[in-house]
Amino acid sequence: MKIDFKQTEPKWQKRWEEAGAFRAEDFSDKPKFYNLVEFPYPSGHGMHVGHIKAYSGLEVVSRKRRMQGYNVLFPIGFDAYGLPTENTAINDNLHPRVVTDRNIEKFTSQLKRVGFSFDWDRVVDTTEEGYYRWTQWIFLKMFEKGLVFRDTALVNYCPSCKVVLSNEDSQGGKCDICKSDIVQKSKTVWYLRITEYADKLLSGLEEVDYLPNVKQQQVNWIGKSTGAFVNFSLKEIDEKLRIYTTRPDTLFGVTFMVIAPEHPIIEANRDRIANIDALDAYREECAKKTEFERTQLVKDKTGICIDGLTAINPVSGKEIPIYISDYVMMGYGTGAIMAVPAHDERDWAFAKKFGIDVVEVIKGGDVEKGAYAGDGEMVNSEFLNGYTNKKDSIARMIEHLEEIGVGEKGVQYKMKDWAFNRQRYWGEPIPIVHCPHCGIVPVPYEELPLRLPEVKNFEPGEGGESPLAKIDAFVNCKCPKCGKDAKRETDTMPQWAGSSWYFLRYIDPKNENAFADEAKLKYWMPVDWYNGGMEHVTRHMIYSRFWHKFLYDLGLVPVSEPYAKRTAQGLILGPDGEKMSKSKGNVVDPNDVVDFYGADVLRTYVLFMGDYGSAAPWNESSMKGCKRFLERIADLTDLVKGEGVTPKLETPFHKTVKKVSLDIEDLKFNTAIASMMTLLNDIADVGSLTKDELMILVRLLCPFAPHLAEEMWETLGGEGLCSLAAWPEWDENKTVESTVEVAVQINGKVRATVAIPFNCSKEDAIAAAKADEKIAAAIEGKSVIKEICVPNKIVNIVVK
């Protein structure tokens, strides 16, 4: 039969919608299954073929699950707050609300055109009042529990976007949005105390089924290290210099100390430091460097010795000079280190440059030629001499430090607290009031949502203040506590706020009394399967796990981990093999593909083009192969003869049902489709098939090419929607032929194949192999040393 996709695709999309075919039911007798895909940021460019691939994976799983009788929740929404929208709005002189609505509309129509089986009744939009009200609510809960704090510190700042960025948003020293170099700036910012959850985020990984590299990346990002804090006395003043080290056992090898240029001890002791002018000059220079420059100059160590402060080694009593250098960061540990040049590369390079002594405390290397970081016997270390096990020597030293009261065991994380405010308009207002009498006062829960005010000019101020700061009607308010005049916080939340809990809102998107109903949460959570991009592993994934764990500790969600399983799709590259980007002009627009080939071809192609988890280049002619495949399937209606089973096709059908069923569970869509193609070739060889058989194939095809499947299902007289028909089952016994071709090897080389009954005995198989004339000739006159038989696979005869 001939299919006109331009007519059939919209027809079935409408029928699904009218039938509410993909609506998830709260509380059902069916088993539940919650499939989640990362909701898109509705940018002005519309959808990308990458989105299609990202959603097609769990789309297929969702459709299969429904056919298997599950109550499936497969929702979609829009993560609509954020800078790009705001920048577009500024450029086009429109309100961000208008831009957002326009973009959401565009995305919605594109998603619907592809025929995704989302539950459109549960769409969430993070910028809607009914949504961000609860984002603010959770923020206030965090405030209430002491997880929100304000601090003045060096933060990542993007001079181009004019915003403070979190660590996660400035990876590699580049602004995540505009890719320009970020700078360090001292600012007062709001933080979420995510480090409080570092251990829980780490240990929680043990109970979830995430892709191994997803887990590993999170472990690395959290970056837990164990060691010790040591307090060094200072010769000149009655103050301690506190350091963190993972190797306290090398304390006898310390020949100098290094503190970060920003370390407060310098400011506090200006008068005492003889070379303060030189230090100031150096510090100023460091402040000017971008993060990028600071890391590029790794090899070339710079620094200055502080003239006027001397540390005392707490175990040896020796006097140690203190340097400032930008290879020590204020943001990690205590901003100060004990330098052991013999056993640390960076310290070694620094010591060589400044002519500082190198004292070996671990045997095994030549410390004059380079730092030795390996294991070995402890030397020059008094009570530690003779220790050969790192663990023991560290434990012994910590014990000693605790005894003499100069240090203790410590833990550090690379992950830092989450800098949470942005100086832009298009985000959730932070519901806080600054009162001259009461200090920082949260907006009462009943006043939520704290609405984003309408403004004309939402460009950020030159001084880096939020556009909201210019709106007096918003800023000026009464203190909720004392009732006197006060001012509102004018910064907004970062883009990652709304996406940190959206999977909970899908469960109860219209609830006005809670972020979601308790019983519904209990029914649906956790998300059974979450698929998304690798780029979100160290941001969205960590952030949302943190929020969810916080809600769990409050008893507001039923499970501690939000996502039971996490997988990731690979990128679609441009036809040139490069990452798709507008500047390279290699972007493929899904709309063009749907116009020309139809949604079914697009869906099938993005899943057939390669391994789902790997990147693969777009190849138009390969897509034509998928078009041909679907056309040939449609033509099968002409080959239908009778009902029941075609003997020659029985095994191929059972095989294919099994293969498709199992491959979908492993995201091996390419081989699932390939097996249907193979079946199609088998059918073509036979020249006919029965109606029952075709209806099996149509149902297997349905998750991939649902419009064609529905059309054929209807033509064949199938009951109801194919999308809701029962998923075909297979009989394991019928997945194999009664006779199998077995390869016969002589000394491991294939010499012949013989057809023998399936599961026949080893003896029979070997006898059959020997009966083959080629094999008989090969063994002729030689002595058989060994005969190996793997049932149904191979016979190997070793001769001499």
Added chain:
RNA sequence: GCGGGUAUGGCGGAAUUGGCAGACGCGCAAGAUUUAGGAUCUUGUGUUCAUUCGUGCAGGUUCGACCCCUGUUACCCGCACCA
């Protein structure tokens, strides 16, 4: 530097995890159909005339290795002066 991964025809990729390497698709070639192009269909397609040789490279284990072990090279991704 640390962590993770990949390497198979002209291309995208398969291989039940130690058992006939190259499924399936693209591309290509020949033929059919067509006024022609396109589309479609049929056949062929790792290499070699052949015995052969073939899964980045060099070894090893095994009756048998894309798969396991040792060494090595290249590329990709993430983090990175983390003390």
